[in-house]
Amino acid sequence: MAPPTPLTATPHLLAFLQDLHSKSLNQESKIEWNSLPGQTTNEFDNIMRDKFIALDQDKCELIYHMLRSINATTIVEAGTSFGVSTIYLALAAAQNAARGAGTSTSSTGRVVATEKEPSKAAEAQKNWQQVGEEIQGVIDLRIGDLRETLGKDLGTVDFLLLDIWTPLALPALKLVEPHFRPGAMVIADNTVKAAAGYAELFAYVDAPGSQFRRVTMPYAGGLDMIVYQ
Ligand SMILES: C[S@@+](CC[C@H](N)C(=O)[O-])C[C@H]1O[C@@H](n2cnc3c(N)ncnc32)[C@H](O)[C@@H]1O
Incomplete structure (x- = not known):
C-alpha cells in the first residue's frame, strides 16, 4: 500500500501534482544526461528551456512537511522552472499563515520564486492558475537572473x-543569508551526484566560523539540509 501523503490538499491538487511529476519524469527519461553541455551555457539553457526538471515528488513532500514543522511563512525558491516545487512551498506557506492568523506570531505567507527564462515563468504561472487563489496568491514570481x-x-x-544550476547555488545563498532568521533552513538538491558543482557552496557552509551546519540525506542524488544557526 502506498504511504500516506504528508500534504493537506484536495484530491484535485494531489492529482494535478502527480500529473506534473509524471510529465517531468517522462521528459527526463529522454534527456541524454551524459552528453549535456556545461550548466550556465546557452546550449544547456536551450535544451532545458522546454523541460520541467521538477524536484522529485518525495523530496517535495519532505520539504512541505519540514515547512509545516518549522512554520515557515517566508520562503525563497532559487530555480522555479514550471513551478512544481513552488506549489508545495506555497501550499505550506499559505497554510502556516492561516494557522497563525490572529495570533501574536501572525504573518502573511510569501514564496519568492525565481526564474530567468520568461517562457518557463509563463508556464509556471499557467500551472499556478490551476491550484487556486489561496496558493497562487502567496507567490511573488521574479523573472530574470536571481x-x-x-x-x-x-x-x-x-x-x-536551492534547486538551481550549481554555479548559482552559492550566489543565491549569499544573497539570502542576511535575511535568514536563526534556525532558517536551506535545502539543496542533488548534492552527492553534483558534488563537484557544489564544491564552492560546501566550502563556504563548512568553513570554520560559518553560521551554517549541514547534513546530507540519502535521497536520490543526495539532498542536503543546511541550518542557519
Ligand atoms: C532544476 S530547475 C527548477 C525546478 C523547480 N524547482 C521545480 O521543482 O519545478 C532550475 C531552474 O533554474 C532556472 N535558472 C537557471 N539559472 C537561473 C538564474 N541565474 N536565475 C534564475 N533562474 C535560473 C532554470 O531556467 C531552471 O528552470
Whole structure:
C-alpha cells in the first residue's frame, strides 16, 4: 500500500501534482544526461528551456512537511522552472499563515520564486492558475537572473530551496543569508551526484566560523539540509 501523503490538499491538487511529476519524469527519461553541455551555457539553457526538471515528488513532500514543522511563512525558491516545487512551498506557506492568523506570531505567507527564462515563468504561472487563489496568491514570481531579482524585498526568510544550476547555488545563498532568521533552513538538491558543482557552496557552509551546519540525506542524488544557526 502506498504511504500516506504528508500534504493537506484536495484530491484535485494531489492529482494535478502527480500529473506534473509524471510529465517531468517522462521528459527526463529522454534527456541524454551524459552528453549535456556545461550548466550556465546557452546550449544547456536551450535544451532545458522546454523541460520541467521538477524536484522529485518525495523530496517535495519532505520539504512541505519540514515547512509545516518549522512554520515557515517566508520562503525563497532559487530555480522555479514550471513551478512544481513552488506549489508545495506555497501550499505550506499559505497554510502556516492561516494557522497563525490572529495570533501574536501572525504573518502573511510569501514564496519568492525565481526564474530567468520568461517562457518557463509563463508556464509556471499557467500551472499556478490551476491550484487556486489561496496558493497562487502567496507567490511573488521574479523573472530574470536571481543575482539581480533576489537583491531586494525579501523580509525575514525562514527557508531557501536551492534547486538551481550549481554555479548559482552559492550566489543565491549569499544573497539570502542576511535575511535568514536563526534556525532558517536551506535545502539543496542533488548534492552527492553534483558534488563537484557544489564544491564552492560546501566550502563556504563548512568553513570554520560559518553560521551554517549541514547534513546530507540519502535521497536520490543526495539532498542536503543546511541550518542557519
Ligand atoms: C532544476 S530547475 C527548477 C525546478 C523547480 N524547482 C521545480 O521543482 O519545478 C532550475 C531552474 O533554474 C532556472 N535558472 C537557471 N539559472 C537561473 C538564474 N541565474 N536565475 C534564475 N533562474 C535560473 C532554470 O531556467 C531552471 O528552470
